[in-house]
Amino acid sequence: MDWKLELIAVPVSDVDRAKAFYVDQAGFNADHDYQVSDEIRFVQLTPPGSACSIAIGTGLGEDPPPPGSYQGLQLVVPDINAAHAELTERGVEVSEVQDFPWGSFVFFRDPDGNGWSVQAITARG
Numbered sequence: 001m002d003w004k005l006e007l008i009a010v011p012v013s014d015v016d017r018a019k020a021f022y023v024d025q026a027g028f029n030a031d032h033d034y035q036v037s038d039e040i041r042f043v044q045l046t047p048p049g050s051a052c053s054i055a056i057g058t059g060l061g062e063d064p065p066p067p068g069s070y071q072g073l074q075l076v077v078p079d080i081n082a083a084h085a086e087l088t089e090r091g092v093e094v095s096e097v098q099d100f101p102w103g104s105f106v107f108f109r110d111p112d113g114n115g116w117s118v119q120a121i122t123a124r125g
Contacts, residue, residue, distance in 0.1 A: 007044070009055045012112050013067040018056050019043055021111050025090045028054070047075055068113030080104040080120035087118075094118075 012018035022028040028045040031053060035041050040059035046052075054073075077083040080097055084106045087094040095107040103121045110116070 005052055007053050007055055008073070009057075009060050009064070010070055010073070010110075010114055011065045011067045012056045012110070012114070014111070015041055015043060015056055015058060017111050019045070022054070022056075025087075025092045026108075026110075026116075027086065027090060050075070068110075071115040073114065073116045075116065075118045077118055077120050080106060080118065083118050083120070 010018075019030065019033070022045045023030050026047075028047050030043070031046055032042060032044040034043075037059075041057040042060065043056045044053050045056065046054075075083075080103075084094060084097055087106065087108060092108050095105075098105045098107075101122075103119045105120075106118045108116050108118075
């Protein structure tokens with residue numbers, strides 16, 4: 001049996017602002033945006049080429065974590081310099097490239113402060 005992680009709910013304070021950031025600046029695809037009821041809105045966004053999406057919205061579960069509380073969400077790319085250039089061109093405040101023995105990284109935050117890293121793996125064993 002395969003066990004696939006395919007959706008992570010990310011807590012945000014303003015769904016429209018977050019959706020605009022992820023689509024217009026981070027380059028995610030807007031897969032769904034449904035107003036299920038007055039209390040529930042479900043927005044699914046997927047990074048290009050990813051099998052895992054994020055969900056933002058309202059009413060997405062009981063006792064949700066506070067907006068901006070997620071840190072360490074990670075994307076993996078083949079070329080960190082190209083990723084840095086694309087994010088910068090899209091207006092994302094992104095760190096300089098940082099090189100470590102396990103890969104090269106850049107870091108950014110969404111408007112609520114949820115923290116993302118982007119990694120280019122130098123070699124897989």
